[in-house]
Amino acid sequence: MTTQRITLTVNGMTHAIEVEPRRTLADTLRDQCGLTGTHLGCEHGVCGACTVIVDNQPVRSCLMFGIQAEGRSIRTVEGLADGATLSPLQQSFWDHHGLQCGFCTPGFLMLATWLLERETPIDEAELRHVLSSNLCRCTGYQNILKAVREAAKGLGKWVESAPA
Amino acid sequence: MNWTGKRLPRLEDPALLRGEGSYTADIAIGARAVRLVRSPFASGRIISITPPAEMSAGALLVTGRDLAGLGTIRPTLARFNYVAIGQPILPVERVHFVGQAVAAVIADTPERAEDLAEQVMLDIDPEDAVADLDAAMAPGAPVLHPEAPGNVLVEGQLRQSGCDAAFAGAAHVVELGIRSRRQNATPMEGRGGCATFDRATGRVRLTASCQMPHMLRTGIAELLGMPEADLQVVAPDVGGGFGQKMALFPEYPLLVWLARKYRGSFAWIEDRNENLIASAHSRDQRHVIRGAFDADGTLRGLEVDILSNVGAFSCYPVTCGVEPLMAFAEYPGPYKVPAYAARARGITTNTCVMAPYRGVSRPAITFGMERLMDRAAAQLGIDRVALRRRNLVDSFPCRTAMGMTLDDASYIEAMDRAIDAADLPAFRARQAAARVEGRYLGLGFAVFNERTGYGTPAFAARSMGIVPGYEVVDIAMTPLGEIEARIGASPHGQGLRTALAQLIADRLGVTPDAVRIIHGDTDRTPYGWGTFASRGMVIAGGACQIAADKLADRLRVLAARMLQADPAGIVLRDGQAFAGEASMPLAELARLAHQRSDLFGSDVADRRFNLADTASYDPGGTFSNACHLAEVEVDVETGLVRIARYLVVEDAGRLINPMIADGQVHGGVAQGIANALFEEIIYAEDGNILTGSLADYLPPTAAEIPDIEIIHLETISDASITGAKGLGEGGAIGAPAAIGNAISDALAPFGVDITELPATPARIRALLRGREPTP
Incomplete structure (x- = not known):
């Protein structure tokens, strides 16, 4: 070849x-x-x-x-990290136990980094929609969602969904 | 400082978050690539295997003939009419399932190995296959292994004396047949290994994505007839396992054989298709359950018939008895069953080998028992909660029908907490209002217990040829004052490094980051078993606690000498040893212990010159328990189930790190939801597998898994010295039953209920077709 x-x-x-x-x-x-x-x-x-x-x-x-x-x-x-300093998203994954075996983690971090860098604010439905692109077998997604949600809040990108 | 019980962020995480983890495929870069040629037939005779016309330079083809004289993977069990069968590393005569490796191609890159593998000509004369339980058990069915006519590999049978009377005198006999379809544990990282020959020592290092490195080393050395001491097995970062990576698979001895024969480095990294068709499957079971009830709902007798499709061979080391015999032993679960009868059979078929998967048989038996309870409640006209309350074990310790001892637990309390949280009256009102609109809501729950943290006594009772169970920890303090704990257990993503460091830190008065947990390397850790069967925190944790206490005692003796105090009065805290007001840093004490041992000499009776000790722990086992509760909405037009609420009340004793505990429950529940609604390995009648990609086999995403609420209870049992009970598997155990009961509740107006998992839209539509709801 x-x-x-x-x-x-x-x-x-x-x-x-x-x-x-x-x-x-x-x-x-x-x-x-x-x-x-x-x-x-x-x-x-x-x-x-x-x-x-x-x-x-x-x-x-x-x-x-x-x-x-x-x-x-x-x-x-x-x-993603700036030298010894984790990115806010990485730090949020650490703080909120957003990973277990760590194998899917890089993919989720890159997907969510893209999500958080967009201009548009994020609500719960959009968060679930975007993160459903990737599979995780350990976390049941609970703490991945939480980590990204909290990171979005920290970056001023989070909006509460309109009540149903 | 008390670290135990703290939600400490994991010590494992920074490297993993930076992409600096080290998984098997990362270590394998640069090794010669092994690609397996796998059987396209479920059953057949191998006529010939022809290499590609043009093999590139240095490429190799290896077949079963090259491995002549090597052993077969042949685990044993001394009871239950077990028929030992051997699985060859590569077969010479016959293939037994689609995906079985029949040859290996080796080239310098994975791409070239794949190219060549595609050109290997397999001439296999196909024979009739049996792919499911019915086909394998039919009269005159093809026989997979001549040693096992009738295709039964293992059979347990028991009928307690009171059983006939219980059924004869029963006011009600409630009967139920359930079917659990096949699943694949689907760790995000598949299997893989890299074997490297060291010319200087003649040893081989096998890096493998596995859960039991020590057992793997013993098994491979035995198969290859090589000195075990010449093999090092390393489990690096492991990308999930969930039981699937416990087994000794043929690919690993093949890699070690190649490394030794060709004195080089050989790697096989499984792709997703291989993982789905050829790693291990689980949960393919059928049960018939009969309960004898008094008029007041008291369960007087239980009778179960269990069939487990165990695939083409028997998984090493736990054997193909692992599923049927667990169901056999543990069916009554948390209920008082005065008379029990059970028959459990493991049936061999031309399908991928069965191996343990999170919960093993318990998801299926909990589904069986909890569906039986709901059916009984309906049949007897008794409230579901009241019926369970009448029958749940409520005083401890309690000896079960099978002779196991149920230690302190909270079966009824867990149920009550879940029911309170669910607000049943409000739900019933919403359910009634929704039905008027043609919407079908349902609420279901499942109560179960789970035997966890069991050591050799429990495994020995199964009469396994290889009896796992204990764990050993070697603990030491370096001259510079750091603590190293070398554990025989080998985690695969759970966070054991952090939780064990928390335990040890408390005993030695240091911070967890001063503790290094060393694991997953047979050269650097004592012989041990691994992480499986919800045992890590209980057994490795117990051993760490004992080891740390021994080291603490030693430090107190040395500190007493230096501080001229009584050892009993020395307190270890904040990295120091205190005798009243006087203190000295542990690091200083460690340096003196190693480098100024002359200071201690005669004052320290045993004249030991190091700061190290070893401890082991081998408990009989404990029982965790939980109640799972699910609220669902079923779209009766499409059969789609939406989970509106999911609640877990669980009791795993003392929580060492509640954050990690929550994560274990979340992940287990997601796999249980997958079991209940989505995932199914499907074989065609001819034994061809139809679910060979993640487009066909459907692990759920963040869109399907709801928020999971958790309430922890902490019943402290003296069956575990740390107070911790195991909780790795519980999440997966309760969900299928809770969801099955919730769907059944939703569909009650149609007169149908759920007996088969996963409850896919097609299955639910099949139940509803032609039926109208009764108001």
Whole structure:
């Protein structure tokens, strides 16, 4: 299988690598950029564990080829913290027990990071709708929802739903 | 400072949140990739396996013939007419289920290994398969294993003397048949392993996503006929397990064999399809339950017939008896059953192997018992709560029909708390109003107990060839004053590092972050069993507590020498040893103990030169209990169930970290809801599996799981030295019964109730078709 030289920009750093065109972005990030925080849970685009942010959109990195990401801005879980300081969302996951085994966590963090960076305020229905993109098997989602909700409140992005 | 009982954020989390966890697939990068070629047939004779026409340089094909002379995975049980059958690492003659590994292809990258695996030509002569209980038990059915004519691998039978009289004299006999369909535990991280040969020592390190690293090491070494001491098994960060990762799977000995033979590093990382079809399945059971009741609702006798589809082989080490025999032993649950009769059989079929999954048989038996109670209440015209109150065990200790001792618990109190919180009269009013509008609300609850934290006595009673149970902890204080506790148990995401550190911190007067819990590495930890059967906090926790107390005693002796005081008067607190007003830092004491042992010499009787001790704990077991309550709305047009409210009142004794405890309950309930409504592994009649992706097999998302309310009760039992009872599984146990009862309550006007799980829209529509509600 022939390979192609590409340059990927991940978390603001450039990676000059040689990849097979068929290699997924997830495998490229993991195997060739050394960024193993992005996890593969199904490789079918269902579970969302491999979610990363590409040009400000959440993306299943198992459904995109590495070469398709050239020239784009890729963000992974490794880029969330500022040095020793966790991002407010990461801190909220820690404070509210939003993770157990930790395998789905990077995908949820990237999905929710995207959610919290949007201009639009978030209510309960939108929160559930967006987070239902990803699967978690440990938490029953309770504390993931809580962690994102509390982070949104802290960032002034939360609105209470209109009473039914 | 008292750390026990605090909602301490987990010590595990920062690395996991930063994406700096270390899972098996992360460690496997760079190893040669192993891809398994799996059987497309449920049953058949292997004629030939032909390698690809062009193997790339360095690529390999390994078949069962290459493994000639190696053992089979063959767990044993000395009772219950158990038939021991062996599962080959790779079969030579026959395949027994779709997904069974028949060959392995090795290449330099996973992509190339997959390419080559697709080109391997399997010539298999298919034979008739039996994929379900009925087919396997039919007269003249194909026999999977010649040792087991009739396809029965294990059978327990019991009929207590009073049973006939209880049924003969019963005012009412209530009967119920239930069916629990097959599930897959579906950890987010599948199985996987990486075996690396160390040329300098001749040893192999197997990193594997597993729950029982020590057992895995013993099992693999035995199969391969290699010295166990030449194998190190490491469980790194493990992305969930829920029981599925307890078993010794054929892929792991294969990896170790490859590493030794080719003196290299070989990795297999399971994909989701493999996990769904070829890891382990659970919960495929059918029960018939009969209860003999007096006119006043007193249960006089219980009779159950349990069938469990255990798949093609017997899981190691717990055997295929794990589901049927648990149901056999524990069916009466929290109820007084004066006379009990049970028959339980494990039936082999051409399907994936059964292994334990969170709760094992208890979700099904609780569904059976609690549906029986609701049916009995309806049949006898007695209120559901009153009927249960009459029959629940209410004085402790209580010896069960099967000879187990129920320790202090809160069966009735948990039910009462749930019923109070539910506000039944208000619900009945809402239900009646909704029915007028053609909307069907239902409320159901389930009361159960769960045997947790049991050590070797309980496993020995099952007569397993391998008897798990105890846990050992080696504790030490370094010369610089940190505490290391090496535990034989191996967590897979529960947060044991944090909770055990809390326990130890309190005994030694330090902060939890001064305690390192070392686990999941057979080179660095004492032999132990693992995390399963809701045992971690009880058994590893108990061992940690004993070990910490021993270390504390030692520190007190040394401090007494330095502070010229009586050891009994030394208090360990805030990282210091106090004798009245005088004190010294524990770190200073640790340094002196190691580096100035000359100071202690003759004053310390045993002349020990280190600050280390070991402890073990092997309790007989305790019983957690809970009441789950669900309120649902059933759309009778579509059969869709919406959960409007979910409440858990649970009693797991003393909570070491209530935040972690809540998380365990949440996760268990979500899996129980999945069991009740969504998840089902489906086989076609020919044994082909129809649910091989997450588009077909349906774990619920945040949209399906409602808010889960939890009320904790804390009954402290002396059956656990920490006061903690196990709670890892309880969430999954109560939900199917509570939801099944809630749907049945909603559909009562139609004269139908739920006896089969998951209660999918199709099943509910099938029940309702052609029926009209009676007002």
